[in-house]
Amino acid sequence: xxxxxxxxxxxxxxxxxxxxxxxxxxxxxxxxxxxxxxxxxxxxxxxxxxxxxxxxxxxxxxxxxxxxxxxxxxxxxxxxxxxxxxxxxxxxxxxxxxxxxxxxxxxxxxxxxxxxxxxxxxxxxxxxxxxxxxxxxxxxxxxxxxxxxxxxxxxxxxxxxxxxxxxxxxxxxxxxxxxxxxxxxxxxxxxxxxxxxxxxxxxxxxxxxxxxxxxxxxxxxxxxxxxxxxxxxxxxxxxxxxxxxxxxxxxxxxxxxxxxxxxxxxxxxxxxxxxxxxxxxxxxxxxxxxxxxxxxxxxxxxxxxxxxxxxxxxxxxxxxxxxxxxxxxxxxxxxxxxxxxxxxxxxxxxxxxxxxxxxxxxxxxxxxxxxxx
Amino acid sequence: xxxxxxxxxxxxxxxxxxxxxxxxxxxxxxxxxxxxxxxxxxxxxxxxxxxxxxxxxxxxxxxxxxxxxxxxxxxxxxxxxxxxxxxxxxxxxxxxxxxxxxxxxxxxxxxxxxxxxxxxxxxxxxxxxxxxxxxxxxxxxxxxxxxxxxxxxxxxxxxxxxxxxxxxxxxxxxxxxxxxxxxxxxxxxxxxxxxxxxxxxxxxxxxxxxxxxxxxxxxxxxxxxxxxxxxxxxxxxxxxxxxxxxxxxxxxxxxxxxxxxxxxxxxxxxxxxxxxxxxxxxxxxxxxxxxxxxxxxxxxxxxxxxxxxxxxxxxxxxxxxxxxxxxxxxxxxxxxxxxxxxxxxxxxxxxxxxxxxxxxxxxxxxxxxxxxxxxxxxxxxxxxxxxxxxxxxxxxxxxxxxxx
Numbered sequence: 001x002x003x004x005x006x007x008x009x010x011x012x013x014x015x016x017x018x019x020x021x022x023x024x025x026x027x028x029x030x031x032x033x034x035x036x037x038x039x040x041x042x043x044x045x046x047x048x049x050x051x052x053x054x055x056x057x058x059x060x061x062x063x064x065x066x067x068x069x070x071x072x073x074x075x076x077x078x079x080x081x082x083x084x085x086x087x088x089x090x091x092x093x094x095x096x097x098x099x100x101x102x103x104x105x106x107x108x109x110x111x112x113x114x115x116x117x118x119x120x121x122x123x124x125x126x127x128x129x130x131x132x133x134x135x136x137x138x139x140x141x142x143x144x145x146x147x148x149x150x151x152x153x154x155x156x157x158x159x160x161x162x163x164x165x166x167x168x169x170x171x172x173x174x175x176x177x178x179x180x181x182x183x184x185x186x187x188x189x190x191x192x193x194x195x196x197x198x199x200x201x202x203x204x205x206x207x208x209x210x211x212x213x214x215x216x217x218x219x220x221x222x223x224x225x226x227x228x229x230x231x232x233x234x235x236x237x238x239x240x241x242x243x244x245x246x247x248x249x250x251x252x253x254x255x256x257x258x259x260x261x262x263x264x265x266x267x268x269x270x271x272x273x274x275x276x277x278x279x280x281x282x283x284x285x286x287x288x289x290x291x292x293x294x295x296x297x298x299x300x301x302x303x304x305x306x307x308x309x310x311x312x313x314x315x316x317x318x319x320x321x322x323x324x325x326x327x328x329x330x331x332x333x334x335x336x337x338x339x340x341x342x343x344x345x346x347x348x349x350x351x352x353x354x355x356x357x358x359x360x361x362x363x364x365x366x367x368x369x370x371x372x373x
Numbered sequence: 374x375x376x377x378x379x380x381x382x383x384x385x386x387x388x389x390x391x392x393x394x395x396x397x398x399x400x401x402x403x404x405x406x407x408x409x410x411x412x413x414x415x416x417x418x419x420x421x422x423x424x425x426x427x428x429x430x431x432x433x434x435x436x437x438x439x440x441x442x443x444x445x446x447x448x449x450x451x452x453x454x455x456x457x458x459x460x461x462x463x464x465x466x467x468x469x470x471x472x473x474x475x476x477x478x479x480x481x482x483x484x485x486x487x488x489x490x491x492x493x494x495x496x497x498x499x500x501x502x503x504x505x506x507x508x509x510x511x512x513x514x515x516x517x518x519x520x521x522x523x524x525x526x527x528x529x530x531x532x533x534x535x536x537x538x539x540x541x542x543x544x545x546x547x548x549x550x551x552x553x554x555x556x557x558x559x560x561x562x563x564x565x566x567x568x569x570x571x572x573x574x575x576x577x578x579x580x581x582x583x584x585x586x587x588x589x590x591x592x593x594x595x596x597x598x599x600x601x602x603x604x605x606x607x608x609x610x611x612x613x614x615x616x617x618x619x620x621x622x623x624x625x626x627x628x629x630x631x632x633x634x635x636x637x638x639x640x641x642x643x644x645x646x647x648x649x650x651x652x653x654x655x656x657x658x659x660x661x662x663x664x665x666x667x668x669x670x671x672x673x674x675x676x677x678x679x680x681x682x683x684x685x686x687x688x689x690x691x692x693x694x695x696x697x698x699x700x701x702x703x704x705x706x707x708x709x710x711x712x713x714x715x716x717x718x719x720x721x722x723x724x725x726x727x728x729x730x731x732x733x734x735x736x737x738x739x740x741x742x743x744x745x746x747x748x749x750x751x752x753x754x755x756x757x758x759x760x761x762x763x764x765x766x767x768x769x770x771x772x773x774x775x776x777x
Binding site for chain 2: 057
């Protein structure tokens with residue numbers, strides 16, 4: 001990441017309402033994108049992230065506010081003058097053209113000479129590792145190859161900005177991870193500025209320099225992957241990004257950042273208070289599975305509880321324990337390697353208050369992607 | 374015995390074969406129905422274009438003798454005697470009509486010549502030599518009549534097909550143009566192709582924007598419009614055409630409106646001419662263009678147009694280079710359907726066209742229903758069928774090279 005990034009794009013109080021809708025699709029959006037940055041718009045479907053991207057590309061018009069590119073307003077700029085490469089979820093390739101013709105399209109509409117185009121097309125094919133496939137028809141390509149063509153086509157005319165709308169959504173997991181690495185490699189090699197839309201939080205954490213978390217048309221948090229993951233700004237972010245346990249309870253006391261919470265099952269724990277919560281407030285306390293310790297590891301932790309193992313869930317490279325607290329709440333814990341776990345076994349667990357956050361209970365969403373797909 | 378789990382290739386084929394027969398058995402009733410009710414009758418009808426059996430049926434001995442004659446000069450007395458005898462016999466049996474009509478198609482006047490000669494022989498005039506026949510009527514000394522008889526002796530003939538192209542075989546055996554007042558079919562064929570082509574072009578120009586509108590609207594609003602497009606389908610051809618008569622006639626609705634608006638002083642001639650034919654046929658055939666194109670346009674990803682504009686194409690360029698090429702299979706399909714259907718139209722031109730706007734199907738109907746010259750009807754149909762099959766073949770080739 002560049003140390004003193006130049007703001008390339010700036011959203012100023014942007015709002016988008018669709019005709020007849022009372023709730024805006026996007027509201028009060030202030031956002032900057034720095035040159036050379038990989039910025040991800042992350043959120044469940046209907047959260048406004050794609051609308052934001054489409055306003056930037058020029059396919060949607062903001063109903064209020066303005067979007068600036070290099071300090072100039074984009075309000076009067078039609079999409080074809082914005083010089084932004086867009087990669088669409090369904091590839092949006094031209095089925096009546098060969099791979100090379102697809103790649104040549106942005107160059108030929110810019111009036112480039114035929115022999116220069118051929119050289120650039122070869123370069124672009126090499127960049128996405130499709131050398132020699134230029135003559136192919138699109139229906140002779142796999143899904144991953146088509147996505148590479150779409151990527152190359154969005155890059156070949158050296159756009160100021162590359163926009164990607166869930167570009168890997170249609171691919172299976174292994175291919176997705178391979179192409180993530182590829183996109184990151186190309187972004188670094190060419191110093192691209194990318195605005196990337198996804199609902200996949202692990203994709204966002206892997207790729208991004210900064211992440212913007214969207215929910216209900218509003219920005220929930222903007223920050224680096226680490227800060228989003230380690231210090232979520234609210235319960236929505238805590239639940240949406242990464243795996244998290246949510247334990248409902250009531251605040252009994254507060255001392256600065258630290259508060260005492262009585263869980264609904266009766267256990268008392270200490271947590272870091274986020275936001276304006278006073279004694280008596282309903283909260284959700286969150287603790288990530290990997291931050292829960294057990295056995296001798298918990299001696300230094302202020303929260304120590306006796307859980308009972310329900311089951312061990314095997315994931316191949318790691319395992320998860322599903323456990324129940326004495327009061328009946330369940331939580332997921334990272335299983336340490338080499339320690340045998342038996343169902344119904346009594347398990348002393350604990351965590352430290354720094355890793356455990358108490359949020360106002362109303363933003364907690366149990367299953368944030370429940371009906372997203 | 375040990376049970377074997379290995380599958381023999383032969384046994385797989387053995388189990389597949391009955392299944393293939395089953396599928397054939399399922400479509401067999403339809404195939405037989407089509408064969409009996411459509412394919413065989415059509416082929417029998419078309420075969421009349423190249424077969425000639427009237428003379429051979431009625432005058433078998435003369436037909437054999439005519440076939441043996443080399444056609445040079447005038448026939449010998451033996452041939453003349455055979456023809457005269459059978460002419461008299463069929464006249465007395467009341468079946469001379471068939472031969473007389475057939476020969477009259479080729480050489481006008483043959484009919485009266487045959488009847489006159491037969492009647493004179495019945496009255497006692499001798500018919501034992503060529504000289505006897507020439508004494509009855511001097512026209513028997515004209516080789517034209519004998520050549521026509523020789524060509525009509527069958528079993529195969531080029532007469533009908535040549536006549537459909539305004540050509541005939543003259544007395545010397547050469548292909549020659551028929552006289553100008555008889556030459557009509559080439560003109561009608563060319564007119565038929567021209568009208569069909571213009572109608573196909575009009576349908577393309579009028580139908581493309583409609584199909585585009587339908588494809589770009591949300592389904593909820595496109596469906597009522599689609600019903601309006603389909604409305605002409607559900608109206609009988611006669612009602613539709615008559616409605617155009619009401620609208621377009623000299624004192625009709627359109628002329629009335631134009632006059633009231635002060636755009637014209639005297640009524641325009643909108644019907645009973647080529648314009649009326651174009652208007653009515655385009656209206657009737659428009660759905661056949663719009664529907665296939667609509668189907669193709671529905672299959673085009675809207676994001677392709679967005680992608681094109683994000684890549685720097687102006688809306689016009691995006692349309693011309695991305696949208697239009699993808700719709701070409703639909704345009705081709707629709708235009709070919711309209712063109713081939715238009716080739717066969719005759720009711721609409723008959724009702725809203727003038728005398729110079731009749732199409733070849735009108736002539737076919739005339740020969741089939743009124744003059745009962747099925748040989749001509751079959752020959753004209755055969756000549757119409759050839760370009761039609763070429764269009765279908767072109768359409769298939771195009772559909773194979775451009776994926777929809």
